[in-house]
Amino acid sequence: MLTLGMGAAAQLAALNAYDANPDLNILIVTKALRGKGGCSRMVQGGFNVVLDQGDSHQKHFMDTLKGGQFINNQEMAKTLVEQATYTIKEMETIYGCFFDRKPDGTVHQKAFAGQSFDRTVHKGDLTGIEIISRTTEQIMKRGIRVLEEHRALDLLYDRERGQVTGALVMNIRTGELMVVEAAATLVATGGGPTCYRLCAPGPEKSLDGLAMLYRAGVEMMDMEMIQFHPTGLIVPGSVVAGALLEEGLRGAGAYLYNSEGERYMLRYDPEKKERATRDVVSRSSYLEIMAGRGYPGGGVMIDAAHLGKDFVEKNFPGMTERTRLFGYDLARKPVEVSPTAHFLMGGAVVNKDTETAIPRLFVAGEDAGGVHGANRLGGNGIADSCVFGRQSGKAMARFLATDRDIPESDPEMVQGLADHYRAPLGRVSGPVPADLRDRLRELNWIKVGIVRQGEALAEAQEEVEELMAEAMQAKVPKETNYNMIWGEWLSLVNMLDFTRMSSKSASLREETRGAHARSDFPEQNDATGLYNIFLRRGEDGRPVTEKRPVDLKYASPPSIAAPKEA
Ligand SMILES: Cc1cc2nc3c(=O)[nH]c(=O)nc-3n(C[C@H](O)[C@H](O)[C@H](O)COP(=O)(O)OP(=O)(O)OC[C@H]3O[C@@H](n4cnc5c(N)ncnc54)[C@H](O)[C@@H]3O)c2cc1C
16 A cells, blocks of 8 residues: 555555554655654644534534535535544544643634534644644554655556556655555645745645646546635745634634724624635735735734733744744734635545545545535644545555555556656756746736636636746756755646646636635626536646536535535
């Protein structure tokens, strides 16, 4: 069993597969160091799960659909909410994660935006570190093998191109390419929209899994649905620009102000105000900034001082400390923030057992689509990775119980890919990968960003092809040991393949829904039918798309019909 990635989805998959059958030969390949990479360890806010008698799976399900503007895959959303309860209990009792308690010893659950019940389990505001530290220890305890600083480049097929055989992997330390073959392969590299001027995910993320899946011909869905988090830190010139101030801060009552001192959320959403969902708050802040009511750093201000310094320091110690490093004083003074690219709702089409339509290929976590529809609720992301990682591990163990053949990879495919990826090495003239990446980030920020428009999206689709052509001529030093410029080139190509998908899908959705806002189509069109946009890679590298109606299996939006039972 091969696992690409080592975030929550991958770790839960490996642990569940091992616990189902300790004889399985499991290999984890991760771009980073163990326990250090990915977004799971960056989770601040927490994990949504039904634990309290006053709450219910039906309530969590309906909150998830409302947040997703009813284009979620309802079977996936139902699996998320139901299995989250078992998953979190196992994470405490089997893997040793320990979440904050109330004085009576029961697990503390806090408010998060868009929820009808306070159901977010957390460990202070450093929840991800608890989850990843404990699950990494369990991986080590079981002796599951990990290849650190190894980067998956592409999925491999057999000669007939009928089944996935594993992946082409690069040892980042030496530049050596290797074929890793497996009877079952999991892609769990964690999405991460790092192709934007401001973004929240970790720096090693570059949309690798999604690009690999696209190139492998896997069907993808809802690639236009990119979540911008409203409160990314403004730190001019720093790599931490865009890093998050978590949602719990707004949940606890922090205010947002424009440069005229107006608490503008009272105007955009008088009922929910700063507690409105991320799409609404991000769009409101963006419109304020674009209307010239931003601060010199290009953002707006979040102010938590009125909550009291002791309250802020006690409840948000991680954020207080982090912002202090950059000269802010969160507990006493406003902090400048901007919307920042945060999460991808879209991804590979999978079923609730994380199987794709391609034999031997599974996808879990942020690389998979469907669960969150048009907008993810805060706290449902890490829940998704843990729940579907667990589903994946169990399903892969079941699959491997009856089929442990390791098909041989197509040698021509391997050679072709190796030649392609080595091509820029030693080229002495041509564009610099980081320059092209920065141009792509600006292109995405302006034309495939928080508010989109048809003409700009059409331009973006052409410009991304021009950038891809330039990328194929880029120069990269010959030295292969820790060749970061080669890494930047590999990342650039993946970001470009991702933008092919996102810009095309965004151009086809002629409405405003959830995270996807169109200035030329400002309304949400439930009346004309709810649909998802599916796509695959066409012969020329561009996506071939198809719109299909949403299966309203368990519930419909109030605009269409009364909800059914879930
Ligand atoms: C700052 C921040 C805060 C967040 N806070 C919350 C929150 O409070 N609540 C919530 O629900 N969600 C939150 N999220 C979202 C949540 O973190 C993600 O949805 C979730 O962690 C994704 O898990 P994953 O396992 O799919 O991916 P990740 O945890 O990102 O793991 C991906 C793994 O793949 C590896 N990898 C990447 N590319 C390759 C490659 N080519 N080859 C090999 N390995 C590779 C990475 O190194 C990493 O190990 C937050 C996200 C961010 C960025």
